[in-house]
Amino acid sequence: MNEQNSQKIVNIKNKNIFNNIFNRIGAVREIIIFGLAIALFIIFFFTTKGIMFSPEALRIIFVAVSELGLVAIGITMLIISGEFDLSVGSISAMGALLAAKLYQLGLNPFLALVIALIVGIVFGGFNGFITVKFNVPSFIVTLATMIGYRGLIYVITEGVPIGFRVVDTHPAFHKFIAGELGVIPVPLIWLVIATIILMLILNFRRFGNHVYAVGGNQETARAMGINTDKTKIICFMALGMLSALVGVMRVTRVRSFHSLQGEGIALMAIAAAVIGGTLLKGGVGTVLGAVLGTLVIVLLEYGLIMSGVGAYMYNLVLGAVIIVVVILNNVIEQRRK
Amino acid sequence: MEKQPLMKATDIHKWYGKIHAVNGVSFTINRGEILGLIGDNGAGKSSLLKVLSGYHYQDKGEIFMEGEKVKITSPADARALGIETVYQERALVDSMSLARNFYMGREPVGHTGFLDKRKMAECIDVLKKIGLPINSPDYLVSNLSGGQRQGVAIGRAMYFKAKLVLLDEPVTALSVKEAHRILDLVLEFKEANISVIFITHNLQQVYDIADRFLVLDNGKKVKDIEKDATSMEELTRAVMGEINA
Numbered sequence: 219m220n221e222q223n224s225q226k227i228v229n230i231k232n233k234n235i236f237n238n239i240f241n242r243i244g245a246v247r248e249i250i251i252f253g254l255a256i257a258l259f260i261i262f263f264f265t266t267k268g269i270m271f272s273p274e275a276l277r278i279i280f281v282a283v284s285e286l287g288l289v290a291i292g293i294t295m296l297i298i299s300g301e302f303d304l305s306v307g308s309i310s311a312m313g314a315l316l317a318a319k320l321y322q323l324g325l326n327p328f329l330a331l332v333i334a335l336i337v338g339i340v341f342g343g344f345n346g347f348i349t350v351k352f353n354v355p356s357f358i359v360t361l362a363t364m365i366g367y368r369g370l371i372y373v374i375t376e377g378v379p380i381g382f383r384v385v386d387t388h389p390a391f392h393k394f395i396a397g398e399l400g401v402i403p404v405p406l407i408w409l410v411i412a413t414i415i416l417m418l419i420l421n422f423r424r425f426g427n428h429v430y431a432v433g434g435n436q437e438t439a440r441a442m443g444i445n446t447d448k449t450k451i452i453c454f455m456a457l458g459m460l461s462a463l464v465g466v467m468r469v470t471r472v473r474s475f476h477s478l479q480g481e482g483i484a485l486m487a488i489a490a491a492v493i494g495g496t497l498l499k500g501g502v503g504t505v506l507g508a509v510l511g512t513l514v515i516v517l518l519e520y521g522l523i524m525s526g527v528g529a530y531m532y533n534l535v536l537g538a539v540i541i542v543v544v545i546l547n548n549v550i551e552q553r554r555k
Numbered sequence: 556m557e558k559q560p561l562m563k564a565t566d567i568h569k570w571y572g573k574i575h576a577v578n579g580v581s582f583t584i585n586r587g588e589i590l591g592l593i594g595d596n597g598a599g600k601s602s603l604l605k606v607l608s609g610y611h612y613q614d615k616g617e618i619f620m621e622g623e624k625v626k627i628t629s630p631a632d633a634r635a636l637g638i639e640t641v642y643q644e645r646a647l648v649d650s651m652s653l654a655r656n657f658y659m660g661r662e663p664v665g666h667t668g669f670l671d672k673r674k675m676a677e678c679i680d681v682l683k684k685i686g687l688p689i690n691s692p693d694y695l696v697s698n699l700s701g702g703q704r705q706g707v708a709i710g711r712a713m714y715f716k717a718k719l720v721l722l723d724e725p726v727t728a729l730s731v732k733e734a735h736r737i738l739d740l741v742l743e744f745k746e747a748n749i750s751v752i753f754i755t756h757n758l759q760q761v762y763d764i765a766d767r768f769l770v771l772d773n774g775k776k777v778k779d780i781e782k783d784a785t786s787m788e789e790l791t792r793a794v795m796g797e798i799n800a
Binding site: 418422423424427428430431434435437438439440441442443444445501502 | 608610629630631633634640642644645646647648649650651655658659660661662664668669670672
């Protein structure tokens with residue numbers, strides 16, 4: 219009898235381990251998106267006659283993946299919590315502008331970066347505060363702040379670009395945020411670190427449990443004693459910080475700030491999250507999926523361009539991919555139930 | 556056994572705008588007592604429940620737990636005082652696993668602040684004890700039936716050693732079979748000397764197991780009576796508003 223029981227327990231345990239692995243690493247969605255990315259690599263290898271795999275092309279691709287990916291993982295966590303942020307492009311530009319402006323005024327770029335990140339947190343937090351305290355849909359709040367923050371940028375710059383040639387004066391800073399470590403672009407390292415941190419938080423910390431709960435069913439989360447407002451505001455803040463980081467990264471890379479910087483990044487990041495299996499209704503999604511979604515988007519863009527098909531075709535194809543993947547996600551979601 | 560009061564509420568009022576949802580309700584619940592809180596739709600049962608569970612703070616009135624005056628300003632406060640609520644609709648988050656639901660808001664963590672997944676797997680044993688065999692803590696709760704969901708929420712209340720459990724229409728949406736199992740679990744609370752407030756608009760659901768009844772009508776208490784001193788007929792008339800206190 220006892221033996222039988224313990225046998226049973228072992229079976230259950232094995233099943234749990236299997237389930238765990240299946241849930242974390244091998245979730246169906248992620249496998250599909252990863253497969254899609256691999257397929258794109260192979261297709262574009264042939265259509266670009268191998269150019270796609272030149273070290274230079276790969277570097278460009280992975281820098282683009284890093285910059286979009288950092289925003290995508292932040293926006294994914296926010297969408298899981300049940301909210302939305304359209305203003306990340308403007309926050310990102312604000313971070314870049316601050317870094318450039320403070321550097322122009324003689325501040326050490328590392329210090330300028332810290333200030334830019336803090337401002338990103340504050341701007342993101344403002345979005346969150348207005349959303350939860352006044353009970354306004356975050357779509358509307360961040361539509362307004364997307365326009366407003368961008369307006370503030372134009373007020374400050376009057377549309378004039380600002381140079382940011384830290385590569386000459388502070389090569390260490392350039393290397394730290396936009397350089398290379400051996401053959402690996404540093405932004406990619408940042409993406410990997412940030413992704414691991416968010417994965418740990420979402421899967422293995424109390425806060426992560428609260429994020430999924432708040433987005434899955436806010437009323438239940440509240441009834442279980444979770445501070446739903448605080449949880450959401452923290453997600454907004456984290457996204458604001460990541461956006462500002464990306465802004466500084468980009469202005470360091472391109473060496474000058476333009477008031478248009480970061481426009482359109484919000485929708486691309488949301489697209490990456492959605493392709494990665496995040497449901498816009500909240501409660502469901504993974505940052506790993508968002509990274510893979512980012513990879514798909516960037517591969518499509520550069521693959522099509524390097525294949526000589528042109529940038530216009532890219533938008534058409536990306537639109538189609540988003541629709542197909544979302545339908546696929548719905549099918550998976552139905553099966554799961 | 557001598558009756559020991561667990562919770563006492565005096566002159567509770569709650570307004571929603573111009574609607575006086577709870578109008579001066581006072582009551583006491585003793586340890587290990589099952590109190591049937593009954594009334595028609597809109598009688599004020601849910602509003603009173605929301606006050607007791609910390610979802611809304613009362614506009615007037617006082618609550619005492621074990622003789623001490625308490626302020627229940629949030630669901631977290633209520634849970635800290637040992638008041639556990641099992642909601643009909645929002646007991647669990649569908650998109651999350653069993654373990655994540657079971658420990659929601661009270662996740663066990665190790666020294667480094669990471670979730671104690673081993674401890675979280677214990678919920679399986681708790682549920683097995685109450686006759687709910689589920690294999691994996693990673694099981695998605697959207698796959699559970701209505702009765703199983705209530706079972707999980709009740710198991711959670713037991714596990715976290717609630718002193719008072721508020722059940723909001725716990726069997727209304729269930730099949731007859733499942734409803735019976737839930738009622739058995741409610742009696743288990745009583746055996747463990749845990750108090751239960753069983754909220755329902757359907758007297759029959761609670762008549763057999765309750766020790767005492769509190770009838771609300773239009774936000775006011777119209778009856779507060781031991782089962783031995785009343786009858787189904789009398790209570791039904793009270794619910795229908797034919798008796799004034």
